[in-house]
Amino acid sequence: MRQFSVLTLIDAQMNHYSPAEGRVADYVLENPTTTLNLTTKQLAKQCQCSEATIIRFCQRVGINSFKELKIELAKDAHKVNKEQLPNLPVNFEDETEAVLEKVMSKSMSALMNTSRLVSSSAIDAAAEAIHRAKRVFLYGAGGSSVVALDAQYKLLRIDISALFSLDSHVQMVMATNMTKDDVLFVVSTSGQTKEVVELMQIAKDKGAAVILLTQHGSSPASKLADILLTISVEEQHIRIGTMSARIAQLAVVDAMFIRLCIQKGNQVFERIIDTHNVIQKIKR
Numbered sequence: 001m002r003q004f005s006v007l008t009l010i011d012a013q014m015n016h017y018s019p020a021e022g023r024v025a026d027y028v029l030e031n032p033t034t035t036l037n038l039t040t041k042q043l044a045k046q047c048q049c050s051e052a053t054i055i056r057f058c059q060r061v062g063i064n065s066f067k068e069l070k071i072e073l074a075k076d077a078h079k080v081n082k083e084q085l086p087n088l089p090v091n092f093e094d095e096t097e098a099v100l101e102k103v104m105s106k107s108m109s110a111l112m113n114t115s116r117l118v119s120s121s122a123i124d125a126a127a128e129a130i131h132r133a134k135r136v137f138l139y140g141a142g143g144s145s146v147v148a149l150d151a152q153y154k155l156l157r158i159d160i161s162a163l164f165s166l167d168s169h170v171q172m173v174m175a176t177n178m179t180k181d182d183v184l185f186v187v188s189t190s191g192q193t194k195e196v197v198e199l200m201q202i203a204k205d206k207g208a209a210v211i212l213l214t215q216h217g218s219s220p221a222s223k224l225a226d227i228l229l230t231i232s233v234e235e236q237h238i239r240i241g242t243m244s245a246r247i248a249q250l251a252v253v254d255a256m257f258i259r260l261c262i263q264k265g266n267q268v269f270e271r272i273i274d275t276h277n278v279i280q281k282i283k284r
Contacts, residue, residue, distance in 0.1 A: 006072035007032060009061050009113045012233045016217035017060065020049040024057045032073050040066045062116035062216075103243065110244035111251055113232035117216050118252055125227045126185075127260040129209045130160065133183040137208075138164040139171050139199055140187035147187045147213070147249040154257045157275045158268045168195045175199055180207035188212065189231075189245045191219025200224040213249055229256070 010025050017025055024047045028035050035043060043066070044051045058069050094102070130136055136155055140148030145166055155162035165171045172195075178184065184203040188196045191214040200210050200221060212225035215233045222228055231248035261268045 005076055005109065005113075006061065006063070006069065007076050008109055009116070009232060012113070013061065013216060016233065017057070018053075020047070020053045021057045021060060023047040023049060024054060028069075028073070033077060036070050036073055036077075062113075106244045107247045110232055110248040114230075114248040114251065117230050117232050118255075119228075119230070122227055122229050123252070123256050123259055126211045126229060126256050127263055129183050129211060129227060130155070130185070130256075130260055131263050133160075133209070134179070134181035135161045135163060136183045136185055137171070137174055137178065137203070138162060138185045138187075139168075139196070141168065141193050141196060143246060144187040144189055144249070147246060147253060148185070150250060151185060151187075151253045151257070154253070158261065158264065158271045168199070171199060172202065175202040175206070175208075178203050178206040178208040182206075182208040183211060184208050185211045186213070186221070186225075187249060188214050188219075188221050189249075190215065191217075191221035193221070197221050197224065213252060215245065 007029060011029060014022070014025060024043070027043070027047050038046070040051045040054050044054050047053075054066055058064065058066055061069075063069050063072065138148040138152050138155075140146070148164055152162040152164040163174055165174065175184065182203075184200065186196055186200060191212070197220045200212070201224060203210050204224060204226075209226050210224060211227045211229065212221055213229040214222055214225075214231070216230045217233060229252050231245060231252060261272075
C-alpha cells in the first residue's frame with residue numbers, strides 16, 4: 001500500500017515556498033540521507049537561511065519539527081530500498097495494469113499527504129459553522145462541482161438547508177441574498193478561479209461565513225476564506241479530471257460531515273435512517 005512520502009509532498013509543493021524555504025526543499029530533495037545526520041543549525045548553514053526558516057519549512061509540509069522531518073525521511077529511505085512505487089503520469093503506452101497501479105498509487109498518496117496537511121481544528125470549525133447556519137450555500141466550478149454536490153447530498157440527508165447550483169450566475173444571485181446567519185462552502189482545487197473569488201467576496205460582504213476546500217498554498221481564494229480546509233498539491237500542471245485532488249477533497253468532506261453528525265447528536269442518525277428507507281422504497 002502506498003504510504004505517506006515526505007519527499008513526494010516536498011516536491012509537489014515547490015511552487016509554494018518562499019525563496020529561503022525553496023533552498024531548503026532543494027537541499028532535502030537532493031540530499032535526503034545527508035539531511036538525516038544534520039542538526040537544524042547545520043541544515044540552516046547549508047541552505048544559507050535561519051533556523052526559523054527550517055521550522056517554517058517543516059510546518060509548510062505539515063510536520064511539526066525538524067526531528068519529525070528526519071523520521072519521515074528515514075522512512076522514505078527504507079521504502080525506496082524496499083520497493084519502487086510509480087509516481088509518473090499515465091502514458092498512452094501504458095497497459096491496463098500499469099494505469100490501475102498508477103491511479104491507485106496517486107490516490108493513496110493524495111490521501112496520506114492530505115492527512116498531514118488538513119487541520120483538525122479547521123474541520124471542527126467548519127462543522128460548527130454549518131451546524132449553526134440557517135442555510136448552507138455550496139459551489140464548485142468544473143470538476144470541483146462533483147465534490148460540492150456530494151457535500152450538498154450529505155447535508156440534505158441530515159435536514160440541513162443546502163443550496164447548490166452549477167450555474168455561476170444563479171449562484172451569484174443566491175449569494176446576494178446571503179446573511180450573517182448563512183455559510184458559503186466553496187470547493188476550488190486551485191483557488192484561482194475568478195468566479196469563485198467573486199462569489200466569496202459577495203458572501204463576505206453579506207456577512208456570511210466562508211469555508212474553502214482547496215489545495216495547500218496561498219491563492220486569491222484562500223486569502224478570503226474564514227475557514228480553510230487544505231488538501232495536498234498532487235496535480236500541478238495538466239490534469240485529467242483532477243483525479244487525486246477529487247479523492248482527497250471527498251475524504252475531507254466525509255471527515256467534516258462525520259464531525260458534524262457527532263455535533264448534532266443521536267437524532268441525526270434517525271434522519272439518516274429515514275432518508276435511507278425512502279430511497280430503498282424507490283429502488284423496489
